Amino acid sequence: MDELYLDNIDEYVNDHNKIVTYKWLSLTLGVHVNTAKQMLYHYLEHKRKESSPQLHATYLVSGKLEDKGQTCHKVSVVREEQLEDFKSKMSLVVSVHVYSVQKALLKDSGPLYSVDYDAIKDNLKNCSRHSAIRCAGAVPMSAMELQQVQEIQRAPPSAPENKKSAMNGDANMASKPSSKPQKGIMGLFANKSAPKNQDNSKEVKPEPKEESPVPEAPKSKPAAKSSPMANFFVVQTKKSEKPAEKQQEAQLAIASEQQHQRTMAEEPAAVEPHKETKTDPRSKTKRMEESDSEEEKMEKKKRRRIKKPQPDSSDEDVIPDSPPQMKTSEPSPKKEPETVQHSHTSSGTKIRRRRKVLKSRTFKDEEGCIVTEKDYVSESYSESEDDFQRTKQAPRNNNKAKLPSSSKDNDKKTQKKSSASSNKGSKQASIMGFFQKK
């Protein structure tokens, strides 16, 4: 065995003034731990024979100790002076070896820990390579196996809870019944408004996947809900597309969107339009609540997918929500990754949409009384409202232009402020009409 290691250790101890523990030596020189211990011992002997500058050593003693009638296995690190003392106290000495060698006398064993800690930190992946025990089962899992484990972990809790996205299998199953009723809706209203329905059907078709994470999550909710849900979809085919304010659906959509957002962006392209289609049948208030709560989530999601929304804007025939919704949902997610220009153009392209508008209609009922009812009526967006949107976007974009380099927090705040202001603006329809005519 070449004696180079003696010089190595010499260098570490004397020149660098390090504390050389067996573990550190084993990791540095890449030798078995027992070899390292022996090397240290050899070095100590060698140096002591040569009577060179004072070296101190710590030893590891382990053995059986009888203490108050109870035997215990004791493992301790001791200074050289204490070695014999410790050995004599033990009834059976199992092992003794050199733990560390250093120039200075150590008062406290703290530095020993820090040396070992540093050594391990530098070699985290193979800290056991030079140990004396191999474990057959301790092989890191590959990425595939990791994924499987993750899915297994997700699958049992997803049945009772709905916090995570379900398996793709479940998703596909759920999407089929949901997409069918939707196509049924399309079929029913084919006569009435062909272009609109085609738009919708187009959206539905490319979206079975996107819907899949969404409906599966709520469908995997307590089974009690699933049948009313399915019934609900069926019922909707019979009714007109008048969106009834159904709590279930609202909750469903809220839950679905939250869950959808929590899924890793499998189909990021459709998140936005999907969200907007889903918000169609619901009340404005619900939509606004969702958007407020989801705003941040959407922002976070959008931050990850910087490039993807760009191709979306051209494809989709997304029906934009009512103006306040548009502001909150679209610009807020898009502002960070994208330039002002882009958000402007992307919002501009989302023109053709159906929209539910709260309108009041008066009619005469059976008794001859005039009744006024507020109800949602679907209405298609027209050019005028694009301008309306653009003008809304313009002041908003100015806001953004002013703060291009500000922190995201500030952006968020401005977003929220502008969205808040726009929300307020939308309620006062008369004021908006004022801008509109320009």
Place this chain on the structure above:
Amino acid sequence: MFSDLSAQREGSSLLCRPASEDQGPVFERTSLDYSPRTERYRVGDRSFNRQYAHIYAARLMEMRPLLSERAKHKWGLDVHIRKLCDLETGEQCCIVGTLFKRMDLQPSILKEISEEHNLLPQPARNKYITEADELILEDELQRIKLEGKIDRDKCVTGSVIAIFGAEKNDGKFTVEDFCMADLPSQTPRPTLSCDKFVLLASGLGLGSSRADSMLGLQLLVDMVTGQLGDEGEQSGAASISRVLLAGNLLSQSTQDKDASTKAKYLTKKTQAGSVEAIRLLDELLLQLVASVPVDVMPGQYDPTNYTLPQQPLHRCMFPLSSVYPTLQLVSNPYGANIDGVRFLGTSGQNVCDIKKYSSMDSHLDILEETLRLRHLAPTAPDTLGCYPFYQRDPFILEECPHVYFSGNAPVFESKLIQGSDGQEVLLVTVPNFSSTQTACLVNLRTLRCEPVFFSAFSADEDEESEMNISH
């Protein structure tokens, strides 16, 4: 004993020059069959809408037949087992129900927030029992006060027992004798051919401001992974086939939230103490899992839910070590079948809670008491946080374990007890490592437990030094 096993080898000492061959000996870690039994303690869909009455009802419903049998066995087959509503004055009979101990000092949130009393919140005490406590037995419909030959200070709320006695004229039930459900049946454990060990440790206390115990922890890891010691010890360590960390991996100081006491501008950029501590834990676990299968149970100060049963720590907190399949993140309480030997245990919250509300002081005695009561945590949900179960009480012991442990005890204690049907259980109180530097080794073949004590030197031990250990 572990020491004897390790010392058997007459191999070469390491106090010599390195031999010519490069590599030292490499031992194979003994593997064993492992199957966890943690489905009982997983809470899937959590809904806190329910009241806690259901868990008591489920408990009584499940334990009543067991207790009726025990009562018949003890007091004769013709003993009358009555419900409280059917009690007749003066008749000697047996009643089965849940104990309730009314304690004046028991912290009550209603008293605290009640304004008419103008009470300040009660400071935490060691024991909440007083002389004026009363024992009451409740069954499905009624309750009755107990007096007589029952040790009030030893009993805790929530235990289901059978009582033999009579009701006197004043409406109280005079106890002549009582019995508990006692140990459930046990499947006999297989005989093993060689010594296999399981290491139990708890209370690692990472992330604390005192770093005294870190070298001890490092020595523990080194010993288990086979780096420490000479060949004999390393071969002995290769027979440690599993490591079980029973809770409180993080120290209590990581739970202090500056955010609640300090002003926000001071604490805005500070991280919670547990973040760094979990990172340390991950690195420690990485060293362990690369060499031995590890089960990690959460404890009182670990980042998981507070109520029992505590759900396993999430694997996303352990990016380095969760890559290894040998890392098992398990719930608290935890049960597993390790090579045919049934292990069951908790991180110690149940035992500490009983200790506060009874006169028992030894963790081992309390552990035995819970086994005899056939219930892991009788004080849940009264004084110990618990999930409101609906139709089941998962803390009832259905099968008798071979090794029954609880973590975070102040000292190491172990005892082998025998049941009436030939059951044999090893009770182990796993000591808190950060204060005692002791871990336990359970020998699966002989069902004995041995403590392993790690120590390092410090300036204290020097007579002439005047340095203080920084605490």
